[in-house]
Amino acid sequence: MRRARGQALASARRQLMRLVWFLLLAGALYFIYRRPAVIFRGGPPGVPSDARAIPYYASLSLARMTAAYVLSLLFSIVYGYTAWANRPAGRFLLPLLDVLQSVPVLGFFPAAVFFFVGLFHGGRLGLELAAVFLIFTSQAWNITFGVYESLTTIPRDLDEAARAFGVGPGLRFSRLLLPAMVPKLVYNSMLSWAGGWYFLIACEIISLGPVNFSLPGLGSYLINTAQDGRLGLTMLGLAALVALIIALDLLLWRPLGVWASRFKYELTASGPAPTSRVLTMWRKWPVARWTMVAGVAVWSALRRVVRAVLTPPRRGLAAAEKVADRRWPGLLARLGSFAARLVGWFIVAGLGYLVIRSVIALGRLLLQPMPPEARLIPAALAASFLRLSLAYLISLAWTVPAAYFIATNERAYQVLMPVFEVLASVPATALFPVIVFIIAGRAGGMNVAAVLLALTGMQWYLLFNLVSGVRSIPADLEEAARAYGLKGRLYLTRVVLPAIFPSLVTGSITAWGGGWNALIIAEYVVYRGRTFTAFGIGSLLDQATYTSGNLQMIWLSLISMVLLIVTLNRAFWRPLYDLAARRFKIEY
Amino acid sequence: MALLELKDVTKVYAEEGRSITVLDRVSFDVEEERFVCLVGPSGCGKSTLLRMIAGLDQPTSGRILYEGRPVAGVDPHIAVVFQSFALFPWLTVTQNVELGLESRGVDPTTRRRFADKYIDQVGLDGFEEAYPRELSGGMKQRVGIARALAVEPRLLCMDEPFSALDALTAQNLREEVLSLWEDPNLKVSSIIMVTHGIEEAVFMADRIVAFSARPGRVISTVPVDLPRPRNRKDEAFLRLTDQVYSLIV
Numbered sequence: 001m002r003r004a005r006g007q008a009l010a011s012a013r014r015q016l017m018r019l020v021w022f023l024l025l026a027g028a029l030y031f032i033y034r035r036p037a038v039i040f041r042g043g044p045p046g047v048p049s050d051a052r053a054i055p056y057y058a059s060l061s062l063a064r065m066t067a068a069y070v071l072s073l074l075f076s077i078v079y080g081y082t083a084w085a086n087r088p089a090g091r092f093l094l095p096l097l098d099v100l101q102s103v104p105v106l107g108f109f110p111a112a113v114f115f116f117v118g119l120f121h122g123g124r125l126g127l128e129l130a131a132v133f134l135i136f137t138s139q140a141w142n143i144t145f146g147v148y149e150s151l152t153t154i155p156r157d158l159d160e161a162a163r164a165f166g167v168g169p170g171l172r173f174s175r176l177l178l179p180a181m182v183p184k185l186v187y188n189s190m191l192s193w194a195g196g197w198y199f200l201i202a203c204e205i206i207s208l209g210p211v212n213f214s215l216p217g218l219g220s221y222l223i224n225t226a227q228d229g230r231l232g233l234t235m236l237g238l239a240a241l242v243a244l245i246i247a248l249d250l251l252l253w254r255p256l257g258v259w260a261s262r263f264k265y266e267l268t269a270s271g272p273a274p275t276s277r278v279l280t281m282w283r284k285w286p287v288a289r290w291t292m293v294a295g296v297a298v299w300s301a302l303r304r305v306v307r308a309v310l311t312p313p314r315r316g317l318a319a320a321e322k323v324a325d326r327r328w329p330g331l332l333a334r335l336g337s338f339a340a341r342l343v344g345w346f347i348v349a350g351l352g353y354l355v356i357r358s359v360i361a362l363g364r365l366l367l368q369p370m371p372p373e374a375r376l377i378p379a380a381l382a383a384s385f386l387r388l389s390l391a392y393l394i395s396l397a398w399t400v401p402a403a404y405f406i407a408t409n410e411r412a413y414q415v416l417m418p419v420f421e422v423l424a425s426v427p428a429t430a431l432f433p434v435i436v437f438i439i440a441g442r443a444g445g446m447n448v449a450a451v452l453l454a455l456t457g458m459q460w461y462l463l464f465n466l467v468s469g470v471r472s473i474p475a476d477l478e479e480a481a482r483a484y485g486l487k488g489r490l491y492l493t494r495v496v497l498p499a500i501f502p503s504l505v506t507g508s509i510t511a512w513g514g515g516w517n518a519l520i521i522a523e524y525v526v527y528r529g530r531t532f533t534a535f536g537i538g539s540l541l542d543q544a545t546y547t548s549g550n551l552q553m554i555w556l557s558l559i560s561m562v563l564l565i566v567t568l569n570r571a572f573w574r575p576l577y578d579l580a581a582r583r584f585k586i587e588y
Numbered sequence: 589m590a591l592l593e594l595k596d597v598t599k600v601y602a603e604e605g606r607s608i609t610v611l612d613r614v615s616f617d618v619e620e621e622r623f624v625c626l627v628g629p630s631g632c633g634k635s636t637l638l639r640m641i642a643g644l645d646q647p648t649s650g651r652i653l654y655e656g657r658p659v660a661g662v663d664p665h666i667a668v669v670f671q672s673f674a675l676f677p678w679l680t681v682t683q684n685v686e687l688g689l690e691s692r693g694v695d696p697t698t699r700r701r702f703a704d705k706y707i708d709q710v711g712l713d714g715f716e717e718a719y720p721r722e723l724s725g726g727m728k729q730r731v732g733i734a735r736a737l738a739v740e741p742r743l744l745c746m747d748e749p750f751s752a753l754d755a756l757t758a759q760n761l762r763e764e765v766l767s768l769w770e771d772p773n774l775k776v777s778s779i780i781m782v783t784h785g786i787e788e789a790v791f792m793a794d795r796i797v798a799f800s801a802r803p804g805r806v807i808s809t810v811p812v813d814l815p816r817p818r819n820r821k822d823e824a825f826l827r828l829t830d831q832v833y834s835l836i837v
Contacts, residue, residue: 485688494683
């Protein structure tokens with residue numbers, strides 16, 4: 001009785017803590033968002049639509065993508081590792097990651113623009129950083145989940161073997177954890193890279209109210225030519241984009257994938273390892289060798305940093321104090337550490353003050369009398385949810401059989417995967433205005449178009465996750481199934497479906513995240529000066545952002561959307577994910 | 589006619605343009621009611637050979653005949669026990685054991701009866717509803733053995749079935765496998781077991797086929813005529829063990 005009450009109390013306290021964290025997060029975002037008094041210097045840059053400049057645009061877009069990707073990679077490894085290694089931190093970091101990856105980032109994009117542009121006093125660098133930040137937010141969470149997942153699925157005996165041999169934190173990281181991450185890291189990087197293109201298109205054009213800013217790049221070129229209806233120029237840009245995507249796939253991702261496959265953990269030998277001509281070429285090319293040498297040098301430097309970070313802070317502090325003791329008399333050292341602590345507390349207190357003030361301001365804003373449109377929010381949420389459910393069901397219906405076919409058929413894998421990877425990378429955002437133009441005029445046309453775009457934002461996550469799920473079925477299980485004559489439906493229900501269940505769940509979670517994001521673009525489209533909308537939470541949010549500028553509506557839409565998403569994740573996907581880890585994890 | 593005949597079985601893998609011969613013209617027979625052990629250094633292709641006998645892989649050249657017909661794909665009269673157990677983590681013990689029967693379309697009641705019978709025989713009574721994760725290594729391999737016996741094969745192929753187990757568990761399980769095999773009610777006629785434990789081979793087999801290092805060739809087949817149950821301390825046992833050792837090393 002008393003224990004039950006104690007548990008209820010503890011759970012209530014946990015819920016309360018979650019609420020507090022959520023409020024603080026919302027407050028922090030609001031704090032950033034509240035600073036609208038930004039002056040853009042020099043006015044909007046010229047609208048890029050010159051076909052001869054395509055290589056120049058492509059190189060700028062590629063640079064943005066690369067910067068965002070490097071950031072995502074570093075972030076993912078640090079965040080994923082911390083969430084896994086530090087249990088108390090993980091209890092907070094994982095739900096936060098859940099929220100972050102399901103928050104429709106595009107909804108917060110204006111906030112990011114205000115922040116970065118304000119930081120650089122209206123300079124172009126601010127716009128560039130805002131774009132990189134948006135691409136980062138579309139890439140990072142997926143890779144982070146990959147890192148966390150590979151860490152949790154490290155076979156226990158491997159980890160124990162490392163610990164038993166007294167492997168220290170640095171060596172454990174480079175010899176066990178990092179290699180264990182590699183397959184998922186590479187795979188999810190491919191996904192994220194493709195997702196990045198999708199958002200690159202959206203973020204090279206920045207609309208703030210009536211003002212449009214274009215960063216020179218492939219994305220803005222595509223959008224501008226499409227919006228002007230110069231479809232020939234659009235097609236030329238699209239061809240360049242596809243060529244770039246294919247080149248990167250052949251020269252980078254494919255060889256990386258082959259390289260990563262040797263980090264797959266398997267108990268039995270399963271025939272010859274995959275090979276890649278390009279990988280061999282990379283190895284033989286002298287420049288590649290020099291790059292390797294340079295890479296090793298950078299890596300060993302990085303390792304020192306990582307080791308310093310991974311060393312328990314108290315030990316680090318003690319070491320620092322020792323050094324301080326040697327250099328200064330004890331009193332001075334103590335004074336120094338006191339001053340450092342004081343500064344730290346000052347910063348924390350200042351930030352806390354700002355955040356709390358923002359929370360109060362946000363509360364005040366929300367407590368004002370509701371605008372009449374606010375009554376539309378529940379219905380808008382329901383409409384958007386239905387749209388996404390439909391898109392999800394369509395995705396599921398074709399990706400499960402397709403993934404199974406591709407993953408089990410080596411020829412299909414060799415031929416179709418590159419095709420799908422290119423298809424997935426071709427950002428539907430670029431073609432969307434055209435689609436809208438063609439079908440929006442008909443009855444319910446905009447609804448069809450919105451579901452179509454949501455589909456393009458969801459299906460690839462499912463497909464690629466499922467393919468990797470089928471391919472990671474251990475060879476010995478497959479052999480056992482063959483040895484006992486499992487075929488057809490029985491093979492599907494006894495082997496394939498259970499084995500891919502974890503990837504199905506992860507893929508679904510990411511797909512829904514991508515879907516909510518896509519909705520923000522999908523329900524509200526401007527084409528040749530005309531605005532097309534499909535009623536839903538995305539169009540409500542866009543209207544508030546771009547037309548009415550009603551801060552209260554923006555926040556009500558965002559918060560209700562995030563609450564719905566988080567509730568869905570907690571109540572539906574999380575239990576499924578736990579079930580996947582408990583029952584369907586393959587472990588010996 | 590022998591139960592199983594191997595004639596000049598050769599296996600070549602192609603890897604990065606080079607071809608690697610794993611098995612080179614392997615020939616031997618397995619008569620009815622025999623326990624045959626394949627021994628040899630690791631990498632000599634003995635597991636590959638077992639997989640080909642079970643129909644999981646095909647020889648590059650040469651023939652494998654089961655009861656006079658070539659083995660083409662998985663044969664319902666041949667069952668396999670895996671080194672890594674290869675149990676499906678999402679299925680209970682019963683569901684794992686029923687797997688082979690289910691795929692043959694056996695009705696649920698019969699399936700259940702067979703499963704219960706063989707789960708009983710390997711001493712796992714009471715663990716029918718457990719998941720593999722909850723079992724010790726020895727118990728997992730018992731499930732693997734029950735799964736193989738449940739399809740009532742004539743030929744049982746075992747791929748280093750005891751090498752992932754601790755010594756005591758392994759020895760208990762060896763004796764149990766022998767007593768199961770000697771049970772006249774059991775449908776299994778012959779057993780082929782891959783092992784790298786020479787002592788294990790001498791303890792269990794009627795005949796030992798010794799392989800050379802890669803490419804695997806049959807160096808010699810050694811009959812083991814020691815009376816059962818065998819005693820590892822017995823002088824004849826030790827002599828035979830030494831003899832096989834000197835063949836391989």
